[in-house]
Amino acid sequence: MAHQHNQSSSKISIVKIALFVFLAVIVFLLITEHWAHILGLPPLFLLLGLCILMHLFMHGGHGGHGGGSGNSNGGSNIYRP
Numbered sequence: 001m002a003h004q005h006n007q008s009s010s011k012i013s014i015v016k017i018a019l020f021v022f023l024a025v026i027v028f029l030l031i032t033e034h035w036a037h038i039l040g041l042p043p044l045f046l047l048l049g050l051c052i053l054m055h056l057f058m059h060g061g062h063g064g065h066g067g068g069s070g071n072s073n074g075g076s077n078i079y080r081p
Contacts (some may be wrong), residue, residue, distance in 0.1 A: 031038065
């Protein structure tokens with residue numbers, strides 16, 4: 001019985017390796033065939049990334065957008081250490 005278990009686990013690992021190689025080939029082909037489109041995306045991603053970073057840092061980690069009635073700084077969402 002233990003021998004059959006080893007065979008099934010080796011088959012699973014072979015399937016995982018084959019899937020990984022298949023996905024790597026697909027990603028490589030997509031990148032090489034669509035390189036011109038990929039080069040046009042970084043400005044958009046940079047803008048979106050900056051928006052996300054500004055959102056995270058401007059809120060100062062206060063825990064969300066909840067009502068300001070419980071804040072000690074007069075209900076303002078401005079972070080003051």
